Amino acid sequence: DTKLYGVVFVEDHFYVSGANDDTPAIYKINRNGELVDEFEQPGGDNRGMRDLAWDGELLWGPIRNEIYGITLEGEVVASFDAAYHPSTVIAWDPDREVLWVGNTTNDPVAVDREGNQIEGMEADRKDLRVYGLAYLPNDVDDCPLYIFSKERDTNKQTLHKYNFEDNDTTFVTYLEPEAGGAPLGA
Secondary structure, three states: OOOEEEEEEEOOEEEEEEOOOOOOEEEEEOOOOOEEEEEEOOOOOOOOOOOOEEOOOOEEEEEOOEEEEEOOOOOEEEEEEOOOOOOOEEEEEOOOOEEEEEEOOEEEEEEOOOOOEEEEEEOOOOOOEEEEEEEOOOOOOOOOEEEEEEOOOOOOEEEEEEEOOOOEEEEEEEEOOOOOOOOOOO
């Protein structure tokens, strides 16, 4: 699969969303990099989920205009209209118990597990082109929302982190993998 997108680590396994030659799947991979299982993604889109989140109970992923909550076995148990059309990035925030949902050119917004947008909870992306979100509780700089983006002029892959108290971002690093490639999830 040359179109791998989102990834989460759950119960000693990686769950990776991929487009699988236009048949989107989620792969369950062990620490040795061996494929343990895979299941088809919902939604009927040939690209599938471009980012994944784990809330301790369900995998969450955006597909175009929908957000899906699925079990680790691939059963869809929740779905709702996405905050943006399309929504492409997602992260679980265990501190506020919300999903941060966004896309490349819109600020991520907080939604609950039923899809209700939480008024006043928006993360100013500072004009970054967002391709992935992740959340790190107890970040040492109190900037727990991580934003994977690409610079407009250079197309360099960057990582920033977001501070909810001052609504600002901090540059973390450029991502320059030796083997090349460009991730589309975080």
